[in-house]
Amino acid sequence: MSTDKKMIYLDNAATTAVKPEVLAYMMPFLQEYYGNPSSIYSFAGISTKAVDQARDTVADFLGAKAKEVYFTSGGSESDNWAIKAAAYANKSKGNHIITSVIEHHAVLHTCSFLEKNGFEVSYIGVDENGVIRMDELKKAIRPTTTLISVMFANNEIGTIQPVREIGELAKEKGILFHTDAVQAYGHLPINVNELSIDMLSASGHKIHGPKGVGILYIREGVKIGPFIHGGSQERNRRAGTHNVPGIVGFAKATEIAAKVMVENAEKITALRDYTIERILKEVPYARLNGHRTDRLPNNTNFCFRFIEGESLLIMLDNKGICASSGSACTSGSLDPSHVLLAIGLLHEIAHGSLRLTLSEETTKEDIDYVVDEVKKIVDRLRSMSPLYEDFVKSGKEM
Numbered sequence: 591m592s593t594d595k596k597m598i599y600l601d602n603a604a605t606t607a608v609k610p611e612v613l614a615y616m617m618p619f620l621q622e623y624y625g626n627p628s629s630i631y632s633f634a635g636i637s638t639k640a641v642d643q644a645r646d647t648v649a650d651f652l653g654a655k656a657k658e659v660y661f662t663s664g665g666s667e668s669d670n671w672a673i674k675a676a677a678y679a680n681k682s683k684g685n686h687i688i689t690s691v692i693e694h695h696a697v698l699h700t701c702s703f704l705e706k707n708g709f710e711v712s713y714i715g716v717d718e719n720g721v722i723r724m725d726e727l728k729k730a731i732r733p734t735t736t737l738i739s740v741m742f743a744n745n746e747i748g749t750i751q752p753v754r755e756i757g758e759l760a761k762e763k764g765i766l767f768h769t770d771a772v773q774a775y776g777h778l779p780i781n782v783n784e785l786s787i788d789m790l791s792a793s794g795h796k797i798h799g800p801k802g803v804g805i806l807y808i809r810e811g812v813k814i815g816p817f818i819h820g821g822s823q824e825r826n827r828r829a830g831t832h833n834v835p836g837i838v839g840f841a842k843a844t845e846i847a848a849k850v851m852v853e854n855a856e857k858i859t860a861l862r863d864y865t866i867e868r869i870l871k872e873v874p875y876a877r878l879n880g881h882r883t884d885r886l887p888n889n890t891n892f893c894f895r896f897i898e899g900e901s902l903l904i905m906l907d908n909k910g911i912c913a914s915s916g917s918a919c920t921s922g923s924l925d926p927s928h929v930l931l932a933i934g935l936l937h938e939i940a941h942g943s944l945r946l947t948l949s950e951e952t953t954k955e956d957i958d959y960v961v962d963e964v965k966k967i968v969d970r971l972r973s974m975s976p977l978y979e980d981f982v983k984s985g986k987e988m
Contacts, residue, residue, distance in 0.1 A: 596910040598956045602796075602888060603745055603773060603947035604914055608839070609798040609846060616800065616839040627832045628823060637834045644841030648805055651844050652790065653781035660806045660824045661837050665772035666696040668791035668806040669739075671817035671828070672768045673700045676737050676789065677709055679813045680766070684734030688712045690722050690751075691932045693741055694770055698928075701739075710734075719881040720749035720933050728759065737766045742774035742790075746929040746945060747880030748889025750778070757786030766812060772796055772804075776847035777855065777886055788812050794836065798949075799843030803836030854950045855887040861948055861957060865890050868961045873968055879930060879943065888948040893935060896978035897942045897971040905967045911960055915943045 625634030760767035768789040776797035793804040820829030899915040926940035
């Protein structure tokens with residue numbers, strides 16, 4: 591698709607553009623080296639070697655062993671596999687799972703499924719910044735608790751969780767710890783051993799890799815069964831023909847991310863903070879959601895009182911700006927974000943949310959243009975709001 595309209599893409603938490611180097615690395619495995627890694631002839635061996643090398647690359651990035659890395663179709667499958675399979679595999683020990691109220695729906699809906707099938711789930715609250723309440727987590731642990739699943743960093747408000755503390759607690763209590771690291775992978779340093787992580791989910795399309803491929807790290811010795819039954823792929827734990835182009839693309843994107851992660855984080859964090867400062871200073875009755883500093887380098891999330899986020903997004907789109915009001919997986923929902931409600935926002939305020947997620951391609955000029963347009967659109971929408979008019983006339987403080 592081509593368009594002459596200027597486009598500024600600030601929805602990198604939803605998905606990212608595939609880097610040219612990643613695409614170039616994938617192409618031979620789409621056209622030239624198309625052999626099935628499960629076949630035994632030498633032509634297929636090229637694909638087998640490529641998958642093995644990809645596994646090594648991902649393992650090195652996580653501080654893991656290659657045999658602990660399993661390729662999947664993406665973050666949602668990895669979350670489902672980790673939680674469901676671990677729950678059933680350890681059911682003789684207990685049927686209690688702990689998670690947080692701000693997880694991605696791939697975790698929340700999986701836990702809901704398990705609740706309908708004989709398991710008990712505790713949903714731990716968060717503070718006003720979206721940080722899990724550790725005292726509540728500690729109190730929720732029972733003798734029957736077999737799994738704690740808490741995300742590394744939130745996909746909507748960007749808040750980074752105390753993963754090391756959670757991992758150490760779980761290890762001390764003999765409980766498995768899974769973390770959904772889909773937003774953090776490739777953006778933050780992650781060492782699964784230092785953080786006491788037993789299982790970790792990640793997805794390629796969040797780091798300028800292809801869609802439809804991800805990984806589940808499973809620590810050696812963790813009791814967990816297969817999620818997809820069929821062939822003997824992935825050491826009999828995940829059946830299905832390997833997506834070789836996707837796998838090598840994921841690994842190449844990981845390799846690139848590892849090299850530039852520190853540099854990119856510094857650059858993007860500075861631009862993120864510039865965005866936050868301009869919005870909060872220049873747009874009245876704007877609120878930053880999430881922790882001010884302990885957040886993903888590229889994440890900003892705001893609420894604007896007296897407007898509807900959907901109207902804001904449509905008008906931004908008309909100006910060539912791609913943004914969101916939260917998770918791409920719930921963009922069709924009319925309900926306010928469960929994350930924003932969990933941090934204590936009222937429904938009417940949560941409805942006026944805007945998430946802008948940057949990349950290394952984002953420039954200061956892009957941000958200036960976007961902030962200027964946000965100011966104009968918010969002013970226009972408020973001018974049509976009787977609630978805002980009444981608020982101004984009342985002379986009340988926010």
